[in-house]
Amino acid sequence: MTEPLHTPLHALHVELGARMAPFAGYSMPIQYRSGIIREHTHTRTGAGLFDVSHMGQLRLAGAGAAAALETLTPADVVGLPDGRQRYALLTNDAGGVRDDFMVARLGEHLLVVVNAACKQDDVEHLYAHIGERCSIEVLDDRALLALQGPAAARVLARLAPETAALGFMQVARMSLAGSECVVSRSGYTGEDGFEISVPADRAESLARDLLGYDEVEPVGLGARDSLRLEAGLCLYGQDLDTSTTPVEAGLTWTVAKSRRAIGARAGGYPGAGVIDRELAAGAARRRVALLPRSRVPLRGGAALHGPDGAIAGQVTSGGFGPTLGAPVAMGYVETGLARAGTMLSAAVRGKTLPVEVAKLPVVPHGYVRGTTG
Amino acid sequence: MTELRYTDDHEWLRHEDDGTVTIGITEYAQEQLGDIVFVELPETGARVAEGDEACVIESVKSAADIRMPLSGEVVAVNEELADTPETVNADPLGAGWFIRIRPDAPYEPEALLDRTAYDELIGTL
Numbered sequence: 467m468t469e470p471l472h473t474p475l476h477a478l479h480v481e482l483g484a485r486m487a488p489f490a491g492y493s494m495p496i497q498y499r500s501g502i503i504r505e506h507t508h509t510r511t512g513a514g515l516f517d518v519s520h521m522g523q524l525r526l527a528g529a530g531a532a533a534a535l536e537t538l539t540p541a542d543v544v545g546l547p548d549g550r551q552r553y554a555l556l557t558n559d560a561g562g563v564r565d566d567f568m569v570a571r572l573g574e575h576l577l578v579v580v581n582a583a584c585k586q587d588d589v590e591h592l593y594a595h596i597g598e599r600c601s602i603e604v605l606d607d608r609a610l611l612a613l614q615g616p617a618a619a620r621v622l623a624r625l626a627p628e629t630a631a632l633g634f635m636q637v638a639r640m641s642l643a644g645s646e647c648v649v650s651r652s653g654y655t656g657e658d659g660f661e662i663s664v665p666a667d668r669a670e671s672l673a674r675d676l677l678g679y680d681e682v683e684p685v686g687l688g689a690r691d692s693l694r695l696e697a698g699l700c701l702y703g704q705d706l707d708t709s710t711t712p713v714e715a716g717l718t719w720t721v722a723k724s725r726r727a728i729g730a731r732a733g734g735y736p737g738a739g740v741i742d743r744e745l746a747a748g749a750a751r752r753r754v755a756l757l758p759r760s761r762v763p764l765r766g767g768a769a770l771h772g773p774d775g776a777i778a779g780q781v782t783s784g785g786f787g788p789t790l791g792a793p794v795a796m797g798y799v800e801t802g803l804a805r806a807g808t809m810l811s812a813a814v815r816g817k818t819l820p821v822e823v824a825k826l827p828v829v830p831h832g833y834v835r836g837t838t839g
Numbered sequence: 840m841t842e843l844r845y846t847d848d849h850e851w852l853r854h855e856d857d858g859t860v861t862i863g864i865t866e867y868a869q870e871q872l873g874d875i876v877f878v879e880l881p882e883t884g885a886r887v888a889e890g891d892e893a894c895v896i897e898s899v900k901s902a903a904d905i906r907m908p909l910s911g912e913v914v915a916v917n918e919e920l921a922d923t924p925e926t927v928n929a930d931p932l933g934a935g936w937f938i939r940i941r942p943d944a945p946y947e948p949e950a951l952l953d954r955t956a957y958d959e960l961i962g963t964l
Contacts, residue, residue, distance in 0.1 A: 496900075497873060501873055501874050501928075502873055502874050502898075502899040503874040503899060506899075688873065688899060688900055691900070692899055761876075761877050761921075761924075762877055762879070762897065763876065763877060763897050763902075765901075765902065785899055785900060786874075786876040786877075786897070786898075786899045788874075788899070793876070793877075815879070815895065
């Protein structure tokens with residue numbers, strides 16, 4: 467087994483008392499001294515600083531980059547305005563999801579952020595299919611920090627007042643504490659916040675500056691997972707994979723109108739036929755939020771049973787939601803049982819436990835909508 | 840009541856004056872598990888066998904089984920943990936105890952780790 471890679475913040479994590487564990491080939495902080503529940507709650511009430519440098523940052527350049535990327539995703543990339551970011555999916559020929567990613571347009575470039583575990587595959591996929599139509603650069607000399615929570619905007623405005631003008635899913639190049647950064651107002655917690663791409667050799671100093679503010683505490687991947695679970699956001703490899711389609715996952719909004727059957731740039735991406743058929747006819751199963759009605763957390767892989775006792779679906783992610791103060795999960799169920807309020811059951815260690823289907827997300831998002839752009 | 844003994848599975852055992860044995864998890868174990876959100880214990884009166892995974896601890900991230908260090912009858916369980924599982928994090932060697940067992944065989948502290956041996960074990964992990 468190869469040694470896990472270190473992010474540019476590794477020494478800082480160790481200094482802060484993080485419990486490090488291998489994740490997608492990197493040694494990552496799972497939690498710091500205060501623990502997952504406090505870190506989670508702090509992100510919902512103050513501001514949490516996350517190291518997400520394990521994620522892949524790519525730059526696509528060239529006049530044909532957006533059109534080229536559209537051959538691999540049902541998103542509207544060609545129509546993405548300068549300074550805006552979108553959540554998008556890489557699909558396969560069966561309409562399944564190869565990865566989910568963020569794409570932003572900054573002037574002549576597209577900036578793409580992909581999952582750590584998919585990074586290598588994605589880069590090969592892009593080179594193989596669109597490598598001749600645009601230049602693809604892996605930005606492995608940059609770290610990625612996320613500052614998330616209701617106090618994030620207040621804190622970041624002290625370093626760069628122009629961050630206050632960014633609306634949700636807007637992105638801009640700016641100088642933060644003397645470093646040239648790309649800042650987007652987005653995240654993976656359901657809270658207002660920012661993701662900051664910073665040169666690797668400036669990452670630790672920026673992180674220390676941010677941690678110097680009273681509102682900011684370091685938060686590990688453990689709380690990142692419980693935050694995104696409450697916020698109803700998918701984790702690739704658990705809630706999304708090559709066997710789930712955007713329609714099943716409730717991510718039809720990632721299939722742009724212009725890319726649908728009668729749109730201006732209809733189809734032309736892997737699995738378009740399957741996805742168009744499902745958009746028209748619906749899918750046989752749907753991703754839903756699940757609220758276990760006992761104190762026992764449900765974990766990914768647990769089978770779900772309908773009122774008649776027959777298998778009705780499966781949990782794909784589950785754990786404890788510190789903001790809810792109760793277990794929370796998500797999974798896929800037959801469309802007929804996907805309505806909020808439907809009572810299902812799950813078998814855990816030989817006991818049958820009640821689970822209620824709920825609307826996603828179970829904790830409301832705190833995003834700040836932009837007034838411009 | 841005697842001094843605590845330990846297993847290499849990070850449980851502690853205490854031999855009570857009435858011959859029963861109280862079982863819980865160590866400070867090290869609770870710290871490794873992180874925030875505990877649910878503890879599943881056997882029923883009072885149940886029989887457990889050495890090696891049985893008779894208790895389950897759910898932390899925010901994952902579930903862990905607790906293997907029984909000896910065989911016997913469960914004579915008491917810590918009912919408090921149903922509503923306040925976080926007690927295990929706060930006071931693992933005291934109020935966060937799990938179950939009390941009347942062992943089938945005489946209690947043999949020599950077969951278990953003493954504090955020095957246990958500290959050596961976790962020091963090397």
